[in-house]
Amino acid sequence: MTDRLTLENLSVTRNHRRILDNIDCSLPAGQIIGVIGPNGAGKSTLLGAIAGTVSHDGIIRFADAPIDHAKLGFMPQQSQVAADLTVMEVILLGRHERLGWRVAPDVLEAAGAILSEFGLADLAARKIRTLSGGQQQLVMLAQRLLREPRLLLLDEATSALDLAHQMRVFDLLRRYVLRTRALVLFAIHDLNLAARHTDGVIMLGKGGLVGAGPFETVMTPATLRDIYGVEAEFLTCRQGRPVILPLSAIQQHSPSGG
Numbered sequence: 001m002t003d004r005l006t007l008e009n010l011s012v013t014r015n016h017r018r019i020l021d022n023i024d025c026s027l028p029a030g031q032i033i034g035v036i037g038p039n040g041a042g043k044s045t046l047l048g049a050i051a052g053t054v055s056h057d058g059i060i061r062f063a064d065a066p067i068d069h070a071k072l073g074f075m076p077q078q079s080q081v082a083a084d085l086t087v088m089e090v091i092l093l094g095r096h097e098r099l100g101w102r103v104a105p106d107v108l109e110a111a112g113a114i115l116s117e118f119g120l121a122d123l124a125a126r127k128i129r130t131l132s133g134g135q136q137q138l139v140m141l142a143q144r145l146l147r148e149p150r151l152l153l154l155d156e157a158t159s160a161l162d163l164a165h166q167m168r169v170f171d172l173l174r175r176y177v178l179r180t181r182a183l184v185l186f187a188i189h190d191l192n193l194a195a196r197h198t199d200g201v202i203m204l205g206k207g208g209l210v211g212a213g214p215f216e217t218v219m220t221p222a223t224l225r226d227i228y229g230v231e232a233e234f235l236t237c238r239q240g241r242p243v244i245l246p247l248s249a250i251q252q253h254s255p256s257g258g
Contacts, residue, residue: 072153094145195219196237202218
């Protein structure tokens with residue numbers, strides 16, 4: 001039986017304002033699911049509620065049980081390490097439950113392998129604070145994957161990366177999902193990346209769940225107009241995936257985060 005994430009009547013209220021209102025959704029594992037919606041729609045709030053860092057009402061279950069944080073990986077926005085650690089030390093923190101006075105050879109081998117996968121092997125001895133924002137973002141994502149979570153929550157985890165590195169990250173996530181059958185929820189602003197690299201999306205807007213399913217069924221010209229306030233042309237790439245070409249904004253949206 002495939003694990004699944006189930007949200008029932010999930011609501012979040014902050015400062016007497018309803019951020020999320022009665023979200024109901026069931027997502028089978030073995031997928032990359034994009035969490036999309038305009039600024040302020042509640043994407044970060046949703047991931048925080050699932051991760052247990054945001055107070056909420058309603059039910060959240062994974063594999064028919066409350067979230068087991070030993071099986072969870074969560075990378076919020078602006079993930080940074082303030083301590084004076086090397087890249088390798090930061091990566092190893094992904095397995096902190098298994099670390100003792102000495103690091104086991106298999107853990108070191110796994111950390112080295114994931115650094116190589118992310119193209120970071122040459123930076124292993126560097127202090128993380130000396131890296132660029134994009135490099136730090138890659139290190140933090142590699143740390144989460146070293147943990148091998150069954151449920152991985154990523155909040156704008158490619159926001160500081162150039163296009164080539166964004167595509168490489170999604171390729172790595174795809175291989176990870178194929179190998180582990182994990183569920184990845186990825187809050188993302190770039191709709192074309194979501195269209196190309198996800199198995200489905202959940203769209204938030206106006207405090208609620210606008211739609212859930214394949215990108216091309218959830219994201220339509222009417223939905224883009226109503227939720228994002230944007231007129232766009234919808235094209236199709238050679239792989240058969242939709243491509244959105246924005247034409248004009250038709251209303252103002254508050255850049256209030258989320």
